[in-house]
Amino acid sequence: MHRVQIEGGEVFAFPSEEDTLLRAALRAGVGLPHECSVGGCGACRFDLLDGEMERFWPEAPGLSERDRKRGKFLACQSRPLSDCTVKLRCADEYRPVIPPRQRTALLEARRMLTPDMAEFTLRVPGGAAFLPGQYALLYPPGATGARAYSMSNLPNEDGIWQFIIRRVPNGRGSGALFEALAPGDTLPFDGPYGHAYLREEAPREIVCVAGGSGLAPMLGIARAALSAPSPRHVHFFDGARTVRDLCGGDQLAGLAGPRLAYLPVLSAPDDSWTGTKGFVHEAVARTLPAPLEQYEFYFAGPPPMIEALQTLLMVQHRVSYSQIHFDRFL
Numbered sequence: 001m002h003r004v005q006i007e008g009g010e011v012f013a014f015p016s017e018e019d020t021l022l023r024a025a026l027r028a029g030v031g032l033p034h035e036c037s038v039g040g041c042g043a044c045r046f047d048l049l050d051g052e053m054e055r056f057w058p059e060a061p062g063l064s065e066r067d068r069k070r071g072k073f074l075a076c077q078s079r080p081l082s083d084c085t086v087k088l089r090c091a092d093e094y095r096p097v098i099p100p101r102q103r104t105a106l107l108e109a110r111r112m113l114t115p116d117m118a119e120f121t122l123r124v125p126g127g128a129a130f131l132p133g134q135y136a137l138l139y140p141p142g143a144t145g146a147r148a149y150s151m152s153n154l155p156n157e158d159g160i161w162q163f164i165i166r167r168v169p170n171g172r173g174s175g176a177l178f179e180a181l182a183p184g185d186t187l188p189f190d191g192p193y194g195h196a197y198l199r200e201e202a203p204r205e206i207v208c209v210a211g212g213s214g215l216a217p218m219l220g221i222a223r224a225a226l227s228a229p230s231p232r233h234v235h236f237f238d239g240a241r242t243v244r245d246l247c248g249g250d251q252l253a254g255l256a257g258p259r260l261a262y263l264p265v266l267s268a269p270d271d272s273w274t275g276t277k278g279f280v281h282e283a284v285a286r287t288l289p290a291p292l293e294q295y296e297f298y299f300a301g302p303p304p305m306i307e308a309l310q311t312l313l314m315v316q317h318r319v320s321y322s323q324i325h326f327d328r329f330l
């Protein structure tokens with residue numbers, strides 16, 4: 001057990017069985033800044049002022065060359081080897097509503113939804129307490145480190161966590177989840193994580209924008225919003241390349257009704273497609289009936305889609321940052 005002091009702030013314990021500084025801080029209820037939890041974004045950068053720290057992935061893209069020269073660390077890719085003092089700015093918005101827990105998950109089922117996306121159903125002891133839109137960390141067999149995957153179902157007491165995972169060409173983690181695991185197998189699991197969850201209290205109509213497997217958290221958010229008694233509408237944009245890559249409509253079929261507007265948008269359709277074409281953020285700009293600052297926005301998917309939406313909303317339409325919630329699938 002090591003003692004971690006945040007300069008000018010909280011102190012927390014790092015138990016010997018813990019894996020990273022970030023996860024220990026969040027389990028202790030400390031609001032340590034983070035976004036992806038897997039070394040990609042740099043949100044969890046910190047300076048080590050005193051003590052010894054082990055780095056798991058020195059080349060992690062979350063650190064720039066300048067950061068590396070300055071000796072910075074990523075809290076999601078490092079672990080104290082002694083009592084330490086670290087410098088970073090904690091914030092209440094990062095304090096976990098539901099502290100993450102490490103457990104072992106059982107793969108109950110895997111069902112193909114498109115040629116390269118499958119729904120994975122995991123059963124995890126101790127229930128499925130999470131906020132719609134959050135993600136969990138899975139440790140695929142044979143891959144180094146964890147992979148983040150967003151829940152597509154609703155929280156429940158049965159311990160069922162569902163994910164929609166795309167098999168990335170040559171991807172070590174996603175490849176192992178499709179090939180090295182079979183129903184009945186177990187794998188290490190940690191969660192929940194993430195801040196792009198449904199704000200139940202926000203009064204505005206909801207816009208969900210999914211790019212590819214970004215569908216998973218958007219389904220969770222739409223399912224939760226539409227099953228709540230509030231009259232809020234959900235405008236759901238499902239971005240995919242071709243019609244074979246679309247599955248959001250089937251997933252949302254049970255929720256169809258006057259409160260749901262579902263729009264599939266294809267970026268590379270064949271000639272038979274008569275629906276909306278182009279990039280999904282362009283459809284958002286063209287289609288929503290009211291000025292954009294009147295909505296609460298949720299989106300998930302590849303980084304270029306996230307950047308295009310940030311520019312559209314924050315730069316071109318001055319939508320407040322507090323109305324924008326997203327996960328970049330790094």
Ligand SMILES: Cc1cc2nc3c(=O)[nH]c(=O)nc-3n(C[C@H](O)[C@H](O)[C@H](O)COP(=O)(O)OP(=O)(O)OC[C@H]3O[C@@H](n4cnc5c(N)ncnc54)[C@H](O)[C@@H]3O)c2cc1C
Nearest residue numbers: 036038145148149150165166171172173174213216329330
């Ligand atoms: C918040 C979040 C939510 C996501 N949700 C989903 C989802 O719902 N569905 C989905 O299909 N995808 C999702 N992703 C993407 C997913 O986490 C993986 O990036 C994707 O499946 C590719 O992983 P791979 O192992 O196949 O590819 P690879 O290219 O082999 O690995 C890429 C991933 O592995 C990590 N990594 C690579 N090398 C190392 C190393 N040496 N040590 C530690 N980590 C390493 C990277 O940070 C990156 O996350 C999400 C990503 C994020 C950040």
Ligand code: FES
Nearest residue numbers: 037041042062076
């Ligand atoms: S949270 Fe650590 S790099 Fe993204």
